[in-house]
Amino acid sequence: xxxxxxxxxxxxxxxxxxxxxxxxxxxxxxxxxxxxxxxxxxxxxxxxxxxxxxxxxxxxxxxxxxxxxxxxxxxxxxxxxxxxxxxxxxxxxxxxxxxxxxxxxxxxxxxxxxxxxxxxxxxxxxxxxxxxxxxxxxxxxxxxxxxxxxxxxxxxxxxxxxxxxxxxxxxxxxxxxxxxxxxxxxxxxxxxxxxxxxxxxxxxxxxxxxxxxxxxxxxxxxxxxxxxxxxxxxxxxxxxxxxxxxxxxxxxxxxxxxxxxxxxx
Amino acid sequence: xxxxxxxxxxxxxxxxxxxxxxxxxxxxxxxxxxxxxxxxxxxxxxxxxxxxxxxxxxxxxxxxxxxxxxxxxxxxxxxxxxxxxxxxxxxxxxxxxxxxxxxxxxxxxxxxxxxxxxxxxxxxxxxxxxxxxxxxxxxxxxxxxxxxxxxxxxxxxxxxxxxxxxxxxxxxxxxxxxxxxxxxxxxxxxxxxxxxxxxxxxxxxxxxxxxxxxxxxxxxxxxxxxxxxxxxxxxxxxxxxxxxxxxxxxxxxxxxxxxxxxxxxxxxxxxxxxxxxxxxxxxxxxxxxxxxxxxxxxxxxxxxxxxxx
Numbered sequence: 001x002x003x004x005x006x007x008x009x010x011x012x013x014x015x016x017x018x019x020x021x022x023x024x025x026x027x028x029x030x031x032x033x034x035x036x037x038x039x040x041x042x043x044x045x046x047x048x049x050x051x052x053x054x055x056x057x058x059x060x061x062x063x064x065x066x067x068x069x070x071x072x073x074x075x076x077x078x079x080x081x082x083x084x085x086x087x088x089x090x091x092x093x094x095x096x097x098x099x100x101x102x103x104x105x106x107x108x109x110x111x112x113x114x115x116x117x118x119x120x121x122x123x124x125x126x127x128x129x130x131x132x133x134x135x136x137x138x139x140x141x142x143x144x145x146x147x148x149x150x151x152x153x154x155x156x157x158x159x160x161x162x163x164x165x166x167x168x169x170x171x172x173x174x175x176x177x178x179x180x181x182x183x184x185x186x187x188x189x190x191x192x193x194x195x196x197x198x199x200x201x202x203x204x205x206x207x208x209x210x211x212x213x214x215x216x217x218x219x220x221x222x223x224x225x226x227x228x229x230x231x232x233x234x235x236x237x238x239x240x241x242x243x244x245x246x247x248x249x250x251x252x253x254x255x256x257x258x259x260x261x262x263x264x265x
Numbered sequence: 266x267x268x269x270x271x272x273x274x275x276x277x278x279x280x281x282x283x284x285x286x287x288x289x290x291x292x293x294x295x296x297x298x299x300x301x302x303x304x305x306x307x308x309x310x311x312x313x314x315x316x317x318x319x320x321x322x323x324x325x326x327x328x329x330x331x332x333x334x335x336x337x338x339x340x341x342x343x344x345x346x347x348x349x350x351x352x353x354x355x356x357x358x359x360x361x362x363x364x365x366x367x368x369x370x371x372x373x374x375x376x377x378x379x380x381x382x383x384x385x386x387x388x389x390x391x392x393x394x395x396x397x398x399x400x401x402x403x404x405x406x407x408x409x410x411x412x413x414x415x416x417x418x419x420x421x422x423x424x425x426x427x428x429x430x431x432x433x434x435x436x437x438x439x440x441x442x443x444x445x446x447x448x449x450x451x452x453x454x455x456x457x458x459x460x461x462x463x464x465x466x467x468x469x470x471x472x473x474x475x476x477x478x479x480x481x482x483x484x485x486x487x488x489x490x491x492x493x494x495x496x497x498x499x500x501x502x503x504x505x506x507x508x509x510x511x512x513x514x515x516x517x518x519x520x521x522x523x524x525x526x527x528x529x530x531x532x533x534x535x536x537x538x539x540x541x542x543x544x545x546x547x548x549x550x551x552x553x554x555x556x557x558x559x560x561x562x563x564x565x566x567x568x569x570x571x572x573x574x
Binding site for chain 1: 292293294295299300302303315323324325326327328329330331332334335336337339341344487488516536538539540541542543
């Protein structure tokens with residue numbers, strides 16, 4: 001069940017020059033939300049930019065608060081970043097299909113790149129809540145240290161031990177997060193992988209998981225006008241598209257998908 | 266009895282009586298159930314569903330949507346479940362949702378429109394048909410039905426012969442003379458016209474030097490098109506006797522009332538549903554509030570009341 005809510009920003013954090021985190025009490029959304037779901041957000045009643053913006057849920061807390069974490073990329077996010085504590089935004093959600101959570105038998109492995117790290121936070125908390133003894137593995141990739149340092153520290157506070165890769169080597173390994181893959185494969189322990197990040201990164205992770213025969217879920221994003229399965233704008237190609245012609249819709253069938261159902265070409 | 270209780274928002278679209286003038290525009294409200302978390306459909310004057318074709322259509326490759334100033338472009342490609350699946354899977358729930366159901370139909374041949382109309386004729390729960398003539402006529406090299414008066418007339422005539430349901434012809438704005446198009450379909454027995462459908466537009470990504478839509482061109486909707494829509498509704502209302510349903514950038518009760526002043530009997534809300542899924546309920550309430558404030562009992566005194574000179 002989703003709904004539309006007017007919420008007041010209770011906390012605003014600026015993690016880097018263009019990465020922001022907003023905390024909002026929206027008990028109905030926090031209560032219903034599952035990791036991997038998203039919300040459609042609008043700040044103000046202006047006609048331009050017109051459309052709501054989708055954000056994955058960074059956190060859904062027991063006390064009724066939710067958090068979204070975003071980077072300023074265009075006018076919509078620029079406007080959202082200008083909001084202050086006490087300002088109201090409208091929120092539609094929780095929306096979409098979230099992550100399916102595994103049986104304790106296979107070790108969860110979270111792989112996040114850039115802003116894809118955002119939904120993995122909520123996921124990590126939920127995994128630990130269900131199986132406190134099974135600490136998920138965590139791989140984090142970012143362009144540079146400042147974009148990932150704080151989040152890595154917060155994951156550590158949860159009890160995880162992130163392996164970090166930065167493009168410029170200012171934190172952790174220098175290179176792509178997918179370069180770290182061989183370290184995982186070394187231990188030959190089966191994993192269930194949860195991945196979110198730039199499209200090429202997820203495609204690479206999907207390939208690796210297929211080779212290892214590890215189940216892999218990815219959280220995709222695409223242009224969407226409505227987020228509620230009305231506009232049909234968020235179509236993406238699945239493996240079935242070449243056969244039946246039908247597309248998948250990110251807001252309805254996703255945003256979380258089994259990696260092997262996606263056409264990565 | 267307070268004044269509020271005497272307010273009558275009902276409107277007649279040919280033989281179809283609606284409780285209020287607010288309908289949802291095809292392609293912006295799915296098949297109705299998608300919005301059940303956000304509003305009670307009983308509040309609406311009517312629901313116009315996503316356009317239905319004889320066979321299911323998968324739609325266009327992505328990207329299908331892009332935001333533009335005060336609006337958006339769409340090239341969805343008429344993705345729909347097809348008439349069989351609509352009747353089997355979508356209509357049953359919608360029938361019970363409390364609002365009259367208008368089925369929007371589309372095709373690429375006159376015969377397809379006629380067959381769809383015949384399939385839907387007499388089906389319980391279908392209150393009217395809205396005919397999307399902005400589709401390419403494959404027999405005439407892909408020219409849109411709605412850009413040629415003779416083709417628009419042919420579709421209307423074929424649908425009229427195939428069904429007793431009230432017929433609303435949805436006009437394309439991508440024409441030189443909208444009055445000519447409206448008269449052409451009125452002559453063939455349309456019970457009403459709805460306008461406008463989307464305006465043809467495109468967007469370009471400078472960095473990649475590519476169109477932002479995979480289909481290159483798409484339909485423009487949203488507040489940006491309201492001035493064009495208002496002008497066309499005003500022109501058509503002056504040109505035909507049948508009721509006019511106004512569509513185009515309506516975001517509020519004020520917008521809706523402007524269309525009614527221009528001559529519309531009813532309006533459809535489209536892109537606004539994406540921004541605020543509950544907006545149609547708010548617009549109904551806003552229209553009622555306006556009538557109360559103006560101490561009017563019905564929309565009759567507002568309709569076509571534009572003052573010139």
